[in-house]
């Protein structure tokens with residue numbers, strides 16, 4: 297793979313930085329801090345108006361046919377600026393699944409409107425008793441005439457209170473081995489059978505418990521074949537796990553450099569040593585992420601490249617933010633979420649990093665995936681219990 301860049305990517309980088317300077321206003325930051333949703337409608341619409349949502353999708357899907365690397369530049373620059381891009385990231389992950397397994401009608405219905413910024417989606421996999429062991433989900437979808445009736449509860453449905461649809465993993469056949477009895481649905485959140493309740497994380501980010509009560513959808517809400525849910529989730533997970541955390545590491549390093557430039561902090565050799573390690577980690581994470589993205593686009597390697605990038609990036613973010621926050625001493629205690637000082641940013645990133653090794657698959661579980669898929673170590677026998 298060529299890790300080099302081209303003139304268009306560099307020009308795009310400059311354009312995205314200027315966009316962030318213009319659109320990431322104090323009002324947007326205040327709305328995000330207030331709601332806890334790392335998404336802002338006006339900011340998202342401005343991105344869509346530039347053609348940056350689903351830009352790497354085919355023109356018939358509403359995209360611009362860009363190489364994936366250009367979309368990565370947009371994401372990296374916006375995330376490094378602290379922009380609210382979680383709604384963008386989640387919606388694009390689900391869009392990738394729709395592109396691969398959706399019917400022509402589903403593609404026409406969702407993909408161009410996602411690109412226009414009109415549709416926001418949320419991932420509805422996890423349940424209170426089914427996180428790492430995702431195949432054990434209990435939310436039921438039962439056939440009812442031409443449609444389905446859905447009942448159950450999901451947890452950590454990020455963006456669930458603002459999304460238009462939830463990409464919902466449900467059990468449609470409890471009589472077969474657990475991986476085989478799952479089906480995916482695109483469930484509308486304006487149905488009276490849907491509700492969401494907030495969960496706030498250590499960094500003030502909002503995720504949700506979502507409830508599905510006698511929620512009726514017709515069969516056009518089913519994405520992919522009945523019983524194919526497990527395979528489709530794995531397609532989507534391959535797009536969820538990647539190098540996104542490199543941008544957070546860069547943001548951390550930039551905040552630490554800004555802090556070091558104040559007073560005489562920049563002369564502390566212990567802080568500088570920590571900063572050097574963080575900057576090195578940020579570069580390694582960036583390269584692993586670029587390799588994962590290239591592997592995905594060219595199908596030269598499996599999804600394990602993204603898993604490696606996710607594990608490395610999130611664990612490096614935890615190590616580096618802990619070391620740098622500690623190095624900032626008492627100034628790192630500034631915790632007001634509207635405080636944009638470099639020290640407050642260090643603390644915010646430290647708080648955010650604590651959950652990064654959990655969502656999208658925990659580090660413990662993902663290391664097992666790497667051991668099996670990259671190192672060829674044996675899998676434990678699959679349980680057929682439900």
Ligand SMILES: Cc1cc2nc3c(=O)[nH]c(=O)nc-3n(C[C@H](O)[C@H](O)[C@H](O)COP(=O)(O)OP(=O)(O)OC[C@H]3O[C@@H](n4cnc5c(N)ncnc54)[C@H](O)[C@@H]3O)c2cc1C
Nearest residue numbers: 419420421422427428452453454651654655656657658660
């Ligand atoms: C902020 C946040 C946002 C999230 N957003 C979403 C979302 O949008 N949609 C969604 O569906 N889910 C979301 N999740 C859920 C996330 O994917 C799960 O929390 C995660 O997969 C872990 O599941 P669990 O919480 O049930 O923990 P468990 O699976 O109960 O794990 C508990 C502990 O046991 C360890 N463990 C479990 N199994 C193994 C094993 N086989 N080997 C070694 N160790 C193991 C884990 O590593 C962990 O340390 C989010 C979570 C968080 C915290």
